[in-house]
Amino acid sequence: MSLFDPSTESPIAHGIVAPNGSLSFADPALIALNQRAGGMRGAPLAVPQLATIVRLARRLGIVVSRGVVVADDEADVDLWVRAQPDGENVRLTVSGWREIAAWRPTRPAPGAPDDFLGSDTDWRWETDAALRLTFVTLDAGPKHGFDAFALLGQPLTAMFALDTGTDGTLPILDSLARRRPMTAQPARLRSSGRAVTLTATVRHDASGDFAGFVGTARMVVDDVAPPAETATLSPTFTSGLDKALRIPLARIVANADSINAQSDGPVQGDYADYAADIASAGRHLLELVDDLVDLQAVERPDFTLLPEPIDLADVARRAAGLLSVRAANADVTIARPPVDMRVAALGDFRRVLQILVNLVGNAVRYSPRGAQVIVTVTRTESHAVVVVADKGKGVAPEDQARIFEKFERVDPSEAGGNGLGLYIARRLARAMQGDLTIESAPGEGARFVLTLPADSARH
């Protein structure tokens, strides 16, 4: 639960802490935070991080401000706390109020400065609060035709002429006004007139005020066509990827898991948590490697699967069984076809199982707690049909085609998944002369329908 309205930016809550350590006055957000931490009117401040800062400010007799992370219900909240001694009391100013999400294996949100200090930049620069350059990567000067030493201490605009963005605004102004990262600010290098793109994060000072930019510049390369989208990945590439990545990744996951389980002896708590993050990211990458290898296979123009007689009801029961642990953890039940049911179909056993595991796995992931995922198998004249139905939030009609595209996800901010599963599943179904479709409306759950040719030799 979020304790603030996300539409208001960085609300600031004030409070006054009396000599006995209790809040003698406070804005509602601060009172609520304190109460959720177990605090009461007249009792000492219950949020330990805040109490520490207040005590420190009182003892040192100066303003103390720091960023802290406090637990608030289930979430962690990032706060800027400023404590100013004022006679007997301490004035408390709390801003930021940003909820910290758990680590998520997803692509960064569009517009976020990706790989900030990565190799994608040509040089780096930093300014102070007055936008004067305090640091410039020195070896960029000779390469791009400016004198880095002479620019130190000069205004940012001595290095760059800033242009307006596509929407006619200057991203830097927005960034300055709202104290948030500056992305894609078009500019030209004063020395050469060449186009660059500027990206920067905002450095805050101890009071949370703007203290300068930490930025990068990337030369805009014109007249180079974007790399043509290749229809397929080359087999050597994926098999190389498979070999090169799977073993080291498996080792990383195994070691991170044993650090997390502290099987070799005690480890400091946060390190054990980092190890869990590493293991989870590693597992995510392993899945991606599997999917890429599949992707390479299904995208070959001559990709076909040899149909063999299979019992679709049996495959559906197995898929449900494989996911029962994950479902139990998520407090979701899976209704599977009856044990004595047989539905003869033609398909590749392993690939059909793969498709169904993917479908049931998605259904479990998107189901609310306590819900049921229903797997049913039926047979028509010419086809055998499996339906995986969930009671999740569903897929809007305009998104239904998109979810079968490569690297597409309905909600990219959602944890888990890499956007390849459904694409591969549909390619596999079609390679077996079958199909994979969806019936859904927002808020009413989703029904994924896998059809395969019926095995008319059997009934």
Place this chain on the structure above:
Amino acid sequence: MSVGPTMQDAMPSYDPVQRAETARLRAETRLAGTIADFFLDADARLDDRTRLMLAQVLGAIVGAIEWDIRRHAARLLAGSGATQAGEAILKAGAGTVLQRLTRAGLLRDEDLMDELIARVRHDLIAASLPVEVAEPDEASLLVRLAGVPDSVVASAASALLAAESRRRVANEQGAVGGSELPAELHHRLVWWVAAAIRDGLTSATRESDRAITDAAQRSLAAHDEGERPDAVATRLAAALDARPNELAAVLVESIGDRRLSLFVAVLAHALGIAFDQARAITLDPEGDRLWLALRALDMDRPTIARIGLALSEADPRRDIEQFADALDAIVSIGVEDARASIAPLALNRDFRMALRALARTERR
């Protein structure tokens, strides 16, 4: 850092007896190292970040000097027609100088390590200091100083901006342009590296010795002590020559601008002590000498509290709670008493070094 014996060094030929003996010696050396490591005082142990950066800086400095000497010596030999000898200097034992010097124990030199550890700690703390903006939209201290009409101050401030940028790039990319060591340490290190290069040659000749010597001397001549950030900061502090009534503001602002070198230099200038002394007391996690020094300069409670708080935020070894407990006692120290207690800091540098060397020999 780990520099164990290499297989080639350990086993010139396959002799089982010799091999067993070598293995026994190796196990003993290793055990001795492990025991020393176990009983090492936790306060004396480097934390991982500092250890990593120290290894990088040391490796980069030795590597830079090594290649400087090798390249120039090879050019000299090739120029006089001894192309093969020149190539031999480029190749023989290339990249093993650090290992050789470490194993010989030369790099355990206290003066050298003291300087390098202090430099690494200084840079790490400076990078973690919280920023404090004096006035909204006001340029930061060093940028303001670079624009003042007094050209001595302005040029020193520009030079410090440049020197600190250079140091940061070197730290981040693990490549140094020069050693940035004080002259006598640079001198010492250059001759050690030269000796290690010669030691790596299979057949050292008079010509190759001369070429290595010339190349080393060239490296010594090219070293400009005055370009080091410490020296530049010292020049700026002298040019500023902060008056007692300005001192508190300059100290607090330089630390708020994350210019730790300027803070140290201003402190050193005001106390009349050397930069390295002021740096040592600033980096000392207990901080007692720094509080005494600030009291000797008659700094008031809020100034000392601000400096202590900023350093505590940047240096995980410091204990802000202890500092808060002690603050009243610190402020109650009289200026004269404080001055008397830190007087030994102001001794002549060579005199101090000599006293220290003497104490060190007596310890052994």
